[in-house]
Amino acid sequence: NAGVTQTPKFQVLKTGQSMTLQCAQDMNHEYMSWYRQDPGMGLRLIHYSVGAGITDQGEVPNGYNVSRSTTEDFPLRLLSAAPSQTSVYFCASSYEGLAGESSYNEQFFGPGTRLTVL
Amino acid sequence: GESVGLHLPTLSVQEGDNSIINCAYSNSASDYFIWYKQESGKGPQFIIDIRSNMDKRQGQRVTVLLNKTVKHLSLQIAATQPGDSAVYFCAEGVYGGTASKLTFGTGTRLQVTL
Numbered sequence: 001n002a003g004v005t006q007t008p009k010f011q012v013l014k015t016g017q018s019m020t021l022q023c024a025q026d027m028n029h030e031y032m033s034w035y036r037q038d039p040g041m042g043l044r045l046i047h048y049s050v051g052a053g054i055t056d057q058g059e060v061p062n063g064y065n066v067s068r069s070t071t072e073d074f075p076l077r078l079l080s081a082a083p084s085q086t087s088v089y090f091c092a093s094s095y096e097g098l099a100g101e102s103s104y105n106e107q108f109f110g111p112g113t114r115l116t117v118l
Numbered sequence: 119g120e121s122v123g124l125h126l127p128t129l130s131v132q133e134g135d136n137s138i139i140n141c142a143y144s145n146s147a148s149d150y151f152i153w154y155k156q157e158s159g160k161g162p163q164f165i166i167d168i169r170s171n172m173d174k175r176q177g178q179r180v181t182v183l184l185n186k187t188v189k190h191l192s193l194q195i196a197a198t199q200p201g202d203s204a205v206y207f208c209a210e211g212v213y214g215g216t217a218s219k220l221t222f223g224t225g226t227r228l229q230v231t232l
Binding site for chain 2: 004031033040041042043044045048050056058090092094096106107108109110111112
């Protein structure tokens, strides 16, 4: 198993450009999510998905779009990049258990994408 | 690789000594806590978790202590090794919820000196 993979590893954009960060997992996980990590701050949830065709907003969704057409893939789109979106982005996946169970400890993170917006 | 942050508190420990990393959480309703390890250039990795019905849980070379009275938890690493050098952060949530409800701390950088 490759686990959670992310591409690209590094990206530099100019203000106003758009791009898509790719995330894929081969563990048949239902739950996938995107976080951003900024200096001095903890991971903040951008968007998440509990299964193919279902997405929802997290804590900081503005400026980002997601879709989940397959179980394996969960791309994150920046519509018009801004310097405030300079960050390290992590994708994560987990098998969400039955109601009442917790599968936090099964959340696997990808290696991250460092994005710089000039 | 990706750096977690330039302004993190740093704990410097000599190889072989024990390390204690602390975390204060804010939400009294949180009843589930996780410690993560993040090495340079990598994503966070689960270390150990604890539910609020426990005050101590042990893993391999790691122990998590939970003090609900003062909303504090700590991660103890026994016989610290160079491979333990990383950023460690805690997360809090509600057991039975989804991972979308986790709140993450900012982290502490552990430096292991030889």
